Amino acid sequence: MEKPSGDSAEVGEPIQESNETSEGFSPIQEVTETEVEQVAAEVKEAIRDEKVLGKPLPENIEKLVAFMEETGGTIEDYTRLNADYSDIDDKTLIKEYYKKISLI
Numbered sequence: 001m002e003k004p005s006g007d008s009a010e011v012g013e014p015i016q017e018s019n020e021t022s023e024g025f026s027p028i029q030e031v032t033e034t035e036v037e038q039v040a041a042e043v044k045e046a047i048r049d050e051k052v053l054g055k056p057l058p059e060n061i062e063k064l065v066a067f068m069e070e071t072g073g074t075i076e077d078y079t080r081l082n083a084d085y086s087d088i089d090d091k092t093l094i095k096e097y098y099k100k101i102s103l104i
Contacts, residue, residue, distance in 0.1 A: 039075050
């Protein structure tokens with residue numbers, strides 16, 4: 001019989017459930033409506049500048065517009081897909097995913 005790896009909690013042992021890191025902040029941040037509105041305003045302004053002034057769109061705006069046209073996604077979808085999750089531990093990511101799909 002195999003020995004337990006030590007990764008699982010013993011029965012009755014409390015499990016720490018916190019989204020906060022040792023620095024005291026949550027590593028996953030929700031995209032707020034204000035941020036979405038700000039990016040949307042920047043996109044509109046860049047598109048207007050391109051049409052009126054003939055000035056090309058910045059590369060990041062071009063990518064956002066292409067994403068939205070190809071997928072029908074929103075600015076929030078784009079920011080979530082392009083977020084860097086490499087510094088966030090797996091348990092926190094899974095917990096946030098379950099919150100997002102309303103299982104918790």
